[in-house]
Amino acid sequence: MEAILFFIFGGLAVIGALAMVFNKNAVHSALFLLLTMSMIAALYVLLNAQFIAVAQVLVYAGAIVVLILFVVMLLGAELGEKIPQWLTVRNGVMVLLALIFLTISGTAVYDWLYSTQPVAGTVTDELIAQQGSAELVGQSLFTQYLLPFELASILLLVGIVGVVMLGGWRFVQHRERGK
Amino acid sequence: MTNLIWLAIAFPLIGVFINGVFGKKLGEKTNGWLAVSMVALSFIIGLLAFLQVPNLPEHQQTVDLWRWITIGDFDVHFSLLVDPLSMIMTLVVTGVGLLIHIYAIGYMHGDEGVSRFFTYLNLFIASMLILVLSDNYLGLYVGWELVGACSYLLIGFWFFKDSAADAGKKAFIVNRVGDFGFALGVFLIWTTFGTLQYSGVFEAAGTVSTGVITAITALLFIGAIGKSAQLPLYVWLPDAMEGPTPVSALIHAATMVTAGVYMVARSNVLYALAPQTSMVVAVIGGVTALYAATIALVQFDLKRVLAYSTISQLGYMVMAVGVGAYASGIFHLATHAFFKALLFMAAGSVMHAANDVIDMRRLGGLKNKLPITYWTFVIGGLALAGFPLTAGFFSKDEILAKTFEANIWLYAIGVFTALLTAFYTFRAIFMTFHGEPKDADVAKHLHHETPVMTTPLVILAILSVLGGLMGLPAAFGLPNWLEGWLEPVFETMHRLVPAEAAHLTLGTEVGLMTLSSTLVILGIAAAMWVYLRSPQIAERTAQSAGWAYNLLVHKYYVDEIYDALFVNPARGLGKFFAKVVDMGVIDAVLVDGSAKTVGWLGQIAARWQTGYVRNYVVSIFVGAIVIGAYFFLR
Amino acid sequence: MIPTAWYLLLAAILFSIGAGGVMLRRNTLVILMCVELMMNAVNLTFVAFSHELGSMTGQVFVFMIMTVAAVEAAVGLAILVELYRQTQSVNIDDFDSLKG
Numbered sequence: 001m002e003a004i005l006f007f008i009f010g011g012l013a014v015i016g017a018l019a020m021v022f023n024k025n026a027v028h029s030a031l032f033l034l035l036t037m038s039m040i041a042a043l044y045v046l047l048n049a050q051f052i053a054v055a056q057v058l059v060y061a062g063a064i065v066v067l068i069l070f071v072v073m074l075l076g077a078e079l080g081e082k083i084p085q086w087l088t089v090r091n092g093v094m095v096l097l098a099l100i101f102l103t104i105s106g107t108a109v110y111d112w113l114y115s116t117q118p119v120a121g122t123v124t125d126e127l128i129a130q131q132g133s134a135e136l137v138g139q140s141l142f143t144q145y146l147l148p149f150e151l152a153s154i155l156l157l158v159g160i161v162g163v164v165m166l167g168g169w170r171f172v173q174h175r176e177r178g179k
Numbered sequence: 180m181t182n183l184i185w186l187a188i189a190f191p192l193i194g195v196f197i198n199g200v201f202g203k204k205l206g207e208k209t210n211g212w213l214a215v216s217m218v219a220l221s222f223i224i225g226l227l228a229f230l231q232v233p234n235l236p237e238h239q240q241t242v243d244l245w246r247w248i249t250i251g252d253f254d255v256h257f258s259l260l261v262d263p264l265s266m267i268m269t270l271v272v273t274g275v276g277l278l279i280h281i282y283a284i285g286y287m288h289g290d291e292g293v294s295r296f297f298t299y300l301n302l303f304i305a306s307m308l309i310l311v312l313s314d315n316y317l318g319l320y321v322g323w324e325l326v327g328a329c330s331y332l333l334i335g336f337w338f339f340k341d342s343a344a345d346a347g348k349k350a351f352i353v354n355r356v357g358d359f360g361f362a363l364g365v366f367l368i369w370t371t372f373g374t375l376q377y378s379g380v381f382e383a384a385g386t387v388s389t390g391v392i393t394a395i396t397a398l399l400f401i402g403a404i405g406k407s408a409q410l411p412l413y414v415w416l417p418d419a420m421e422g423p424t425p426v427s428a429l430i431h432a433a434t435m436v437t438a439g440v441y442m443v444a445r446s447n448v449l450y451a452l453a454p455q456t457s458m459v460v461a462v463i464g465g466v467t468a469l470y471a472a473t474i475a476l477v478q479f480d481l482k483r484v485l486a487y488s489t490i491s492q493l494g495y496m497v498m499a500v501g502v503g504a505y506a507s508g509i510f511h512l513a514t515h516a517f518f519k520a521l522l523f524m525a526a527g528s529v530m531h532a533a534n535d536v537i538d539m540r541r542l543g544g545l546k547n548k549l550p551i552t553y554w555t556f557v558i559g560g561l562a563l564a565g566f567p568l569t570a571g572f573f574s575k576d577e578i579l580a581k582t583f584e585a586n587i588w589l590y591a592i593g594v595f596t597a598l599l600t601a602f603y604t605f606r607a608i609f610m611t612f613h614g615e616p617k618d619a620d621v622a623k624h625l626h627h628e629t630p631v632m633t634t635p636l637v638i639l640a641i642l643s644v645l646g647g648l649m650g651l652p653a654a655f656g657l658p659n660w661l662e663g664w665l666e667p668v669f670e671t672m673h674r675l676v677p678a679e680a681a682h683l684t685l686g687t688e689v690g691l692m693t694l695s696s697t698l699v700i701l702g703i704a705a706a707m708w709v710y711l712r713s714p715q716i717a718e719r720t721a722q723s724a725g726w727a728y729n730l731l732v733h734k735y736y737v738d739e740i741y742d743a744l745f746v747n748p749a750r751g752l753g754k755f756f757a758k759v760v761d762m763g764v765i766d767a768v769l770v771d772g773s774a775k776t777v778g779w780l781g782q783i784a785a786r787w788q789t790g791y792v793r794n795y796v797v798s799i800f801v802g803a804i805v806i807g808a809y810f811f812l813r
Numbered sequence: 814m815i816p817t818a819w820y821l822l823l824a825a826i827l828f829s830i831g832a833g834g835v836m837l838r839r840n841t842l843v844i845l846m847c848v849e850l851m852m853n854a855v856n857l858t859f860v861a862f863s864h865e866l867g868s869m870t871g872q873v874f875v876f877m878i879m880t881v882a883a884v885e886a887a888v889g890l891a892i893l894v895e896l897y898r899q900t901q902s903v904n905i906d907d908f909d910s911l912k913g
Contacts, residue, residue: 006815010823017827017850021834026842033846036827040853043823046815047864052872056856059879064849064886071890072842075897091837097800098833104807105825111811113818121867137876140869148873152880159884166891790909796835 006046013039026072034065048125051133181231181240181261187224187269188259188308190217194301202294211284214297218280218304222273229266238263238667241314241378248317255375260314264668267509267661268311268441275433275516276304278635282524283425285631286531296336296423303329307434311441315375316365319442323361323406326435327354333430334422346418353415357405364398371395381448381671389453396449396456403439407493410467414738416490420482424527427482432489432523433516440493440508443500447669451503451676461501461585465592468494470735472599476606477731481526481537484607488563489519491596495578498589504581505669506662510650511578513661514570517646518562521639525556528636529611532626539610541618548625553612555636560608562643564601564703567696570646576692577650583691597695601702609710652688820861828854841896841903845889852882 016036020029037060044053123136141149194217198210205213232238239262247257259265280300287293306329310322328351335347365375371391372380384392403409408416419431430436443450443460450457468491475487492515499508530537532549546553562571575597583590651657709716720728730736787798827850834847856875863871893903900907 002815006819010819013823014826014830017830017834020843020846020850021830021837026840029843029846033850036850037853040827040857043820043857044860047820047860049860049863049872052856052860052875055876055879056853059883060849060853063883067886067890068842068846071894075842075894075903094797094836095833097797097804097836098829101800101804101807101832102825102829104804104811105828106822108807108811109818109821109825112821123863123867123869133872136869137872140873141876145870145873148877152877155880155884159887163887163891166888166895792905792908793836793839800832800836 002046006043009039009042009046012036013043027069030065030069030072033068034061037061037065048128049133051137181228181235182242183224184228184242184259184261184312185244187221187228187273188305188312190220190224191301191305191308193217195298195305198294198298198301202298205294207288207293210294210297211280211287214301215277215280215284217301218273218277221304221308222270222277225266225269225273228261229270232261232263232266235261252373253369255315255317257318258314258376259312259318260377261312262668263665264441264445264509265311267513267665269308271437271513271516272304272307272311272434275520275639276300276307276429278638279425279429279433279520279524282428282527282632282635283423285629286425286524286527287423290423292336296333299329299332299336300425300429303333303430303435307438310438314377316368316377316380317375319445320361320365323402323438323442324358326430326438327351327358327406330354330419330430330435333426334419336422336426340421342418343421346415346421350415350419353412354405357402357412359401360398360405361402364395364402367391367395367398377445384448384452384671385675392449393453393456396446396453397459399442399446399449400439400456400460403442403497404463405439406442407436407439407497408467408490409439409463409494409497410470411737413467413471413490414741417483417486417734420480420486424482424523424530427486428520428523428527431486432519436489436493437496437512437516440496440500440512443497444505444509444668447500447505448672448675450500451672457501457503459501461498461582461589464494464497464499464501465582465589465596466494467491468498468596469592469599470494472596472603474731474734475603476599477728479539481529481539481542481607481611482523484539484603485519485522485526488522488600488604491600492519492563495575495593495596498582498593499578502582502585502589504578504585506650506665507574507577507581509665510661511571511574513649514562514574514643514646517639518559518569518571518643521555521559521636521643522563524632524636524639525552525559528552528628528632529556531632532628534624534626536618539607542611542616543614543618544612544616545625546612549612549628551628551633551636555633555640556612557608558640558643560604562646564604564699565597565695566601566699566703567692568644568647570643572696572699573647573650573652576695577652579695580652580688580691583687594695594698598698598702601699602706605703605706606710609706613711652692817861817865821858824854824857824861827851827857839904839906841893841905841908844905845886845893848889849882849886852878 013036016032016039020032020036023029023032037056041053041056041061044050044056128136194214197213198205202210239260241258241260243256243258245257246254248255280297283296283300287296290296303326306322306325308322310319310326313319313322331347331351334350335344337343338347368380369375371387372383374380374383405412416431416436420427422431450460471487471490471494475484475491478484478487492511496508496511496515499505499511526537528549529542529545529552532545532552533542536542558569562569565572565575579590579593579597582593648660650659650661652659722728733739787794831847831851831854834850835844838844838847856878859871859875859878863869863875896908897903
């Protein structure tokens with residue numbers, strides 16, 4: 001049962017990703033990205049990481065993809081490539097490179113399978129069922145990883161300031177000078 | 180107090196710092212008096228330590244300041260040695276240095292570079308104190324090089340004059356030749372004894388073979404030849420007179436040039452164990468004394484006469500330490516410091532008064548115009564000539580007596596040199612101060628003496644007369660204080676090399692003294708007769724002895740010979756390296772070549788920089804693939 | 814129980830697709846999307862290993878990466894908008910002022 005679900009979700013994710021790359025229309029690309037991300041969220045659920053799955057939906061699907069869609073529509077840049085030339089030598093090489101990379105990563109996974117002994121950790125499926133995924137992540141975040149967590153908030157703040165500087169500050173100044 | 184002896188070095192360095200950094204802002208007056216007060220403090224420290232020496236155990240104390248260099252076995256401490264010898268030297272350096280500093284305030288008045296001058300002068304005092312106070316050969320070497328550097332800076336003080344700049348370079352380069360030998364000597368000491376400390380070296384000296392000791396002493400003496408201006412490396416000293424006169428007085432007469440004598444006296448154990456080297460030292464000293472005295476006979480530049488007389492007197496000192504009369508060498512060193520500093524400063528006073536005219540043929544008749552300068556110069560001249568009962572008389576006669584014991588031929592040279600010394604000294608006095616003014620221009624614009632310049636002259640004149648009391652001849656039953664004072668320094672030597680107790684009889688001593696006194700008076704009388712009564716004799720002699728006279732006037736053509744043998748080949752080699760090696764190989768191939776190669780490589784690499792982000796992404800990705808392949812496909 | 818290796822292979826496939834997309838496409842917006850996809854692929858490996866090893870650290874890491882991704886998307890898009898104002902284009906090949 002789980003294996004079937006994995007293949008459904010994984011297959012849809014790969015299809016969504018390929019469709020995103022090979023779609024001319026940026027809006028469609030964004031929507032396929034949304035599909036892929038939702039499927040990854042589903043895979044997180046399969047991996048018993050419900051909290052991360054929810055966060056995935058909220059952050060990626062809910063925020064990032066929507067933001068990208070906004071920008072695409074704002075700029076009217078749906079049709080990015082004016083002359084799409086898909087079948088060029090260069091692009092062939094690119095695809096080949098991606099495949100080589102895939103081979104290497106696959107070899108790495110294969111190596112890993114036969115080289116390491118699985119380490120039994122403290123967080124078992126039973127514990128997650130008992131306490132809940134969110135509690136466990138929260139415990140880790142607010143005890144062991146408190147400093148990185150706080151640093152992440154600073155990073156977000158910097159991001160906000162940066163975006164405001166890039167996008168809006170000029171208009172704010174304009175308006176004030178106009179008054 | 181002896182623990183604080185490092186302050187004697189520190190004070191002049193403070194002066195160096197303040198004058199060197201803030202000198203221009205402080206103004207000329209502050210510069211001078213600051214430098215003077217620093218040297219005065221140094222002198223006071225030295226005096227207090229000096230008075231403590233008799234109370235010290237074994238009359239010496241090592242003041243270990245800090246660990247200086249430690250490389251494997253090589254462990255050298257920066258430590259100072261307070262003992263009778265170093266204290267005498269400290270007093271001479273700071274005492275004479277102090278008077279010269281005071282004099283320099285007057286002499287350098289109005290010069291643009293006063294702050295620079297006093298910075299160098301203080302630096303010199305500090306360096307010289309490092310040299311004499313160090314308790315190991317490395318410190319001695321450091322001081323040795325530092326005084327050389329100061330000497331270079333001060334000779335070339337008026338660097339805008341070509342002759343001064345050249346003289347500075349000459350002094351530095353000639354000294355390097357000697358310093359090279361000295362450095363080799365220090366290396367050899369290290370490999371032989373495994374230590375550079377005097378005490379360690381001297382204790383172990385008895386167990387080392389004579390051959391090694393001879394090599395060490397010979398190498399060290401090469402350094403002394405350079406620094407103390409002996410044959411054949413004396414050539415820099417006469418040219419060094421291009422520097423300001425206080426510099427000539429301080430460095431090139433009273434203190435720095437005596438470093439070689441000090442070094443030999445300090446290494447007395449080694450030299451006593453190496454009779455061959457000592458013989459060479461004595462012969463070089465004697466020959467230098469005679470050689471320089473003959474040149475001094477015919478010079479017309481007042482300062483040059485004094486310069487050659489300095490070389491000659493240094494020859495005496497070197498001869499003394501060569502025959503094993505270390506205390507006598509130091510005695511003459513001290514008295515010479517007094518009267519030679521006095522003579523130089525008096526000559527400077529003449530120069531100052533006569534608007535930098537120093538050619539004796541244009542001077543004359545200054546006796547009444549510059550009375551203090553005249554009388555002090557005469558006193559200094561008497562001391563230099565060794566007139567009975569002056570300081571120079573006692574010290575020179577002590578050397579001559581010791582030489583008489585050791586080697587009759589060297590004694591003959593010494594005595595004959597004494598005659599020449601008396602003659603040329605008074606020739607200079609008569610030509611400068613007596614007779615009629617020869618140059619109306621100079622006579623008209625004569626300046627007056629100033630107290631700041633004459634006070635040191637008077638003090639030094641007193642010292643030149645009374646300095647002899649330090650070492651009255653023991654043969655007359657008089658107390659030779661200096662010899663007794665320095666005795667602890669030579670204790671190790673006497674233990675290792677027992678001296679023969681054959682002292683001169685009273686009669687011999689009296690005879691020697693009478694002989695040298697007679698010769699001195701004879702020399703003075705001859706000078707008086709030739710230059711006061713009938714000056715035409717000098718010209719007639721010069722004409723009749725044409726080639727000999729020419730030889731002397733041209734200083735035996737030594738400079739020309741050196742030019743032909745060393746300077747010109749070196750210059751040719753330098754030109755070759757500059758034109759062919761530097762411009763042809765280094766500039767063209769290495770410098771320009773590397774620049775061109777980089778430019779060429781850059782042009783190739785620039786093609787990769789397309790500005791297209793996707794190409795950069797491809798580069799990153801290829802890199803990731805390569806790294807991944809390296810890690811996973813090994 | 815699904816073997817962790819499957820997740821890893823899936824992540825590798827998604828990452829390669831994303832990387833290929835970055836290299837193939839010229840539309841800057843799509844390139845940004847591809848970058849997001851690559852990041853997601855990495856997140857998937859983290860969660861897979863977190864499950865495999867029974868540790869929460871992997872999930873915490875994903876949380877941090879999400880933060881970074883959000884900031885990156887926001888800043889990247891802001892830069893893109895500014896670029897579009899300057900050049901009236903989102904074609905990545907039009908942005909070649911890095912060329913010396």
